[in-house]
Amino acid sequence: MHELISGRWSARGYDPSATVSVEDITTIVDAGRWAPTWGRVQPVRFIVGLRDDPTFAALCGVLTRGNSGWAPRSAALVLVCTTDDPDDAKADTYGAVDCGLAVAQMILQAEALGFNAHPMAGFDPVAARDSFGIPADKRPLVLLGIGVLAADPTSLPEEIRARDEKPRSRLPLGEVAFAGHWGRAAFSEPPKG
Numbered sequence: 790m791h792e793l794i795s796g797r798w799s800a801r802g803y804d805p806s807a808t809v810s811v812e813d814i815t816t817i818v819d820a821g822r823w824a825p826t827w828g829r830v831q832p833v834r835f836i837v838g839l840r841d842d843p844t845f846a847a848l849c850g851v852l853t854r855g856n857s858g859w860a861p862r863s864a865a866l867v868l869v870c871t872t873d874d875p876d877d878a879k880a881d882t883y884g885a886v887d888c889g890l891a892v893a894q895m896i897l898q899a900e901a902l903g904f905n906a907h908p909m910a911g912f913d914p915v916a917a918r919d920s921f922g923i924p925a926d927k928r929p930l931v932l933l934g935i936g937v938l939a940a941d942p943t944s945l946p947e948e949i950r951a952r953d954e955k956p957r958s959r960l961p962l963g964e965v966a967f968a969g970h971w972g973r974a975a976f977s978e979p980p981k982g
């Protein structure tokens with residue numbers, strides 16, 4: 790597996806003084822723009838805040854309690870919105886897929902530039918809509934925190950450190966990848982490395 794993928798994780802212990810350059814955040818958002826898009830519809834839109842700018846402050850203001858402790862330590866917050874299209878069932882369904890793909894590409898581009906990126910559903914979409922004048926057909930779906938890991942984890946608030954230290958796990962490959970029949974494992978062994 791590529792190390793950008795195997796090394797990725799959703800951290801919270803960001804260095805609250807680290808910043809992201811305009812060049813880097815432009816590249817990260819552009820990576821989202823170039824994600825695959827159903828029917829070339831391109832339903833995804835981004836609202837980009839850099840720490841200390843008004844957009845960042847407004848995005849911090851819509852975080853839910855579980856995220857308000859750590860996410861403001863991000864160097865950038867990007868709100869990723871999709872487009873709802875009730876008149877076109879496929880465009881409506883795949884708008885959310887496009888959004889997920891854009892977020893995944895942004896996460897990996899952020900990793901490639903030395904950042905960590907953490908997706909969040911924990912924000913108030915109604916408040917976000919009001920804050921930024923988001924049109925009715927656009928739906929804020931994911932808020933992405935982009936930050937730099939604190940060099941010294943012992944300097945982190947205990948609550949953040951404890952959450953970052955929790956072990957990560959996934960269902961075994963045999964329980965999620967099938968061949969021949971639903972439930973029949975596609976692979977006899979997990980991949981090496």
Ligand SMILES: Cc1cc2nc3c(=O)[nH]c(=O)nc-3n(C[C@H](O)[C@H](O)[C@H](O)COP(=O)(O)O)c2cc1C
Nearest residue numbers: 797798799800855856907908909910911912931957
């Ligand atoms: C759509 C989505 C929404 C998420 N929302 C939050 C959130 O609001 N707060 C949070 O701390 N993590 C959130 N996460 C991150 C997950 O908790 C995290 O990906 C999961 O625990 C697996 O950990 P890993 O990313 O380190 O592999 C979200 C992830 C996704 C994909």
